[in-house]
Each structure stands twice: as structure tokens, then as C-alpha cells.
Amino acid sequence: MIKLFKPFVAAAIVTGLAATSAYAQTRVTYKSAKTTSSYYQMAVQIAEAMKAGSDGDIVVTVEESQGSVQNVMEVKARNGDYVFTTPPVLVSLAQGGKAMFKDKSDPAFDEIRALFPIPSLTMHFVMSDASGVTDFASLEGKTLLLGKGSFGAREGEKYLKLFGLEGKVEIADVELSGAVPALKNGQIDGFVTAGSYPAPNVIEAAASTGVSVLSLNDEQIAASKRARLVIPAGTYAGQDRDIVTTSLPVVAFTTTKMDEATAYALTKTYWEGKADMGAAAPWWNGVDRGLMANITGKIHPGALKYYTEAGFELSDAQK
Known part of the structure; x- marks a missing residue:
């Protein structure tokens, strides 16, 4: 079973790399929610799952956020190690320059790609x-x-x-x-x-x-x-x-700046570690393949590779 950090910590930095690892350490920044939110706790759990499932090869730093709109806006300044959570509808609005993203359009928004759903x-x-x-x-x-x-x-x-x-x-x-x-x-x-x-x-x-x-x-x-x-x-x-x-569905996203190998590893490790996360925190048990239908935009090619291998049913719009 995955050992979880205590909830409501100010920041969670998951570290550790096996000395005998044959692979380079992959570092990812995960932007979630306020530290008082259940979604911040989920982020910490995901970080621990990534560490456990990759034998320490994937290191996730969890960052506090003031909200989903901020998470999307930061795409403009972030690199390929950036993962963030938001409802898919906000990604659609950003890409269309609508509502809270009116007059704030940016080409970076068109490069947003989905990784996996989290609890709604x-x-x-x-x-x-x-x-x-x-x-x-x-x-x-x-x-x-x-x-x-x-x-x-x-x-x-x-x-x-x-x-x-x-x-x-x-x-x-x-x-x-x-x-x-x-x-x-x-x-x-x-x-x-x-x-x-x-x-x-x-x-x-x-x-x-x-x-x-x-x-x-x-x-x-x-x-x-x-x-x-x-x-x-x-x-x-x-x-x-x-x-x-x-x-209101919530999904973990990244951008096309992330390489395919990293997106593949994150997605595979997430789904393979979900059962252990669910044993520790029941909200993960509400996540299953059915939630994939809530991803309305494109999925990252690296994640897509995993879903194809695992036999997930995906729409043409997601590919």
C-alpha cells in the first residue's frame, strides 16, 4: 500500500532516487489547488504514487494554486515538466478565447493535452x-x-x-x-x-x-x-x-512541450497505482475508464500510447 503524506501540508516535495537506478530521474511540477482543498491532498497522493510506482525515477513537486484558471494561464510561461489540473471546459474556453479568457488568448493554449482524469x-x-x-x-x-x-x-x-x-x-x-x-x-x-x-x-x-x-x-x-x-x-x-x-469533470493536463516518454510514464504509473490510492483514500474509487469520456480535447501522444496498449476506448476527437 502506498504511504501517504499528512494532508494540508504547505508544500509536498516527493524526492528519492534509488542509487542503482538505470534511468535518469524525471522531474515534474504538479499544480493543483489550495492546500486546504481535497484536490491538494489528491496531488500529494499522486506524487507518492509516482514515486512508488517508478521506484523513485519520477519525482513530482506539488505546487499550491489559487484556482483552475490560474493553472491554465501559467501554461504560457511553463516548460515541458508542467502538469496541472482543471475542468476540461476551462481548456476549451481558453483555446476559444472566451469568458474569463477573453482578450487573453495565447498560442500556448492550443498546445494543452490531457493525461488522465481525477475525481470529479x-x-x-x-x-x-x-x-x-x-x-x-x-x-x-x-x-x-x-x-x-x-x-x-x-x-x-x-x-x-x-x-x-x-x-x-x-x-x-x-x-x-x-x-x-x-x-x-x-x-x-x-x-x-x-x-x-x-x-x-x-x-x-x-x-x-x-x-x-x-x-x-x-x-x-x-x-x-x-x-x-x-x-x-x-x-x-x-x-x-x-x-x-x-x-464537473477534472483532468490532469500538460502540454506538447512534455516529451512522449514522460507523458507515457506518468499515465501508466497513475492507472497502475490507482488501486493502492483507492485503498487509502476512497475518492479514487470513483475514477474508472468511464471518466475518459469527460476528456473533450486531445490526449497527449505519450498518454495515448499507454491507452492504446491498455485497450482503452477513445474517441476520434481525443486522438
């Missing part, structure tokens, strides 16, 4: 058993905590509008960090959170209070314009059936 940002509408809410229609008149400024808060607000609930649900003025205590004392009926599953705050709420995580129907998923994702039954305490929800 997964929407959770978490309702206490006491609220009696089991679907979106019965949310009317209830008190819901959306949080502030996060992807989950913005997405939750969007869904309330899409599903005809705007102005019909009371929004609690409580930070997301206080969601579980607020649910326990009846201050709120539910909360919205987005992150890799199983989500720690949902685990805590399910174990201590008893909750239902709402499922979306096909029409609601289509309206959200997000990827469909199924949280398997038994993921949370008291959950006896699958939860159908939405997600």
Missing part, C-alpha cells in the same frame, strides 16, 4: 431525514445552506432557478463549514456541497444525523448541462440505492 467535483444536495425532503419538488418552503463563493454554491443556486425553486427556498446565512452542526440542531433542513465523493461533510452528516442525498432525473441533468454521475449505493450511511447526480 460532484454535486450533493444533502437533506436531513427530519426534513422529509426526498426530491427537489419537496424543497419548497425549506431552509437550505448553499455556502458562499464556491463552485457548489454557484451550482446550487443555478439548480434552484432551473427547477423553478427560486424564491421558494430560504437560503441560510451560514458558512459551509458550519453545515453539519446547523443540520444537527435544526437550523437548516439541508445543505449543498460539491467535491469528490465520498465527501467528508456528507459522511459526517449521514452518520450523525441521518440524511437523504437527492437524485436528479434525466430532464434535470440535461438542463444542468453537466456530466451525469452515479454515487453507488452504500457510499454513505443509510444510503440503500444509487444517487444520480451531476459533476
Whole structure:
């Protein structure tokens, strides 16, 4: 089993090269997220997996990031050792010079290539058993905590509008960090959170209070314009059936500046080490070959070589 670093460290530098190694050491910089984010913890786990799976030949330095947009923007100044995480939609926007990338176009964006998917940002509408809410229609008149400024808060607000609930649900003025205590004392009926599953705050709420995580129907998923994702039954305490929800895919990318051998080694080592990562951190168990469909752009030729050898099904647009 892969031994993981302690979470929430300020920086994680994975080092070590076997003295008897016959290969040159490959150094990679992995730009992830804020140190307080689960995605930073994932980056540390990936770094450890690369070290273990390559016998120390791949050395990954994890860098803190202020967000996915910054990760994409830094492509302009980085070299071939740069790996970063972001939702594929941001890569598409950057390459098209749209939204937050308007008037910031750069030829470097066209050289971005995918390596492998990591756990998606997964929407959770978490309702206490006491609220009696089991679907979106019965949310009317209830008190819901959306949080502030996060992807989950913005997405939750969007869904309330899409599903005809705007102005019909009371929004609690409580930070997301206080969601579980607020649910326990009846201050709120539910909360919205987005992150890799199983989500720690949902685990805590399910174990201590008893909750239902709402499922979306096909029409609601289509309206959200997000990827469909199924949280398997038994993921949370008291959950006896699958939860159908939405997600924002997240992928590890690099650029064409990275050589094929490095991209191949990173991708192969990632997939071969994923089972061990999943044994230590359950969010990795939600990553499988099905998530490859969420890669909407081109895959790096080195990674493509691995996927071809391993028998992955890929679209023409990804090749």
C-alpha cells in the first residue's frame, strides 16, 4: 500500500532516487489547488504514487494554486515538466478565447493535452431525514445552506432557478463549514456541497444525523448541462440505492512541450497505482475508464500510447 503524506501540508516535495537506478530521474511540477482543498491532498497522493510506482525515477513537486484558471494561464510561461489540473471546459474556453479568457488568448493554449482524469467535483444536495425532503419538488418552503463563493454554491443556486425553486427556498446565512452542526440542531433542513465523493461533510452528516442525498432525473441533468454521475449505493450511511447526480469533470493536463516518454510514464504509473490510492483514500474509487469520456480535447501522444496498449476506448476527437 502506498504511504501517504499528512494532508494540508504547505508544500509536498516527493524526492528519492534509488542509487542503482538505470534511468535518469524525471522531474515534474504538479499544480493543483489550495492546500486546504481535497484536490491538494489528491496531488500529494499522486506524487507518492509516482514515486512508488517508478521506484523513485519520477519525482513530482506539488505546487499550491489559487484556482483552475490560474493553472491554465501559467501554461504560457511553463516548460515541458508542467502538469496541472482543471475542468476540461476551462481548456476549451481558453483555446476559444472566451469568458474569463477573453482578450487573453495565447498560442500556448492550443498546445494543452490531457493525461488522465481525477475525481470529479460532484454535486450533493444533502437533506436531513427530519426534513422529509426526498426530491427537489419537496424543497419548497425549506431552509437550505448553499455556502458562499464556491463552485457548489454557484451550482446550487443555478439548480434552484432551473427547477423553478427560486424564491421558494430560504437560503441560510451560514458558512459551509458550519453545515453539519446547523443540520444537527435544526437550523437548516439541508445543505449543498460539491467535491469528490465520498465527501467528508456528507459522511459526517449521514452518520450523525441521518440524511437523504437527492437524485436528479434525466430532464434535470440535461438542463444542468453537466456530466451525469452515479454515487453507488452504500457510499454513505443509510444510503440503500444509487444517487444520480451531476459533476464537473477534472483532468490532469500538460502540454506538447512534455516529451512522449514522460507523458507515457506518468499515465501508466497513475492507472497502475490507482488501486493502492483507492485503498487509502476512497475518492479514487470513483475514477474508472468511464471518466475518459469527460476528456473533450486531445490526449497527449505519450498518454495515448499507454491507452492504446491498455485497450482503452477513445474517441476520434481525443486522438
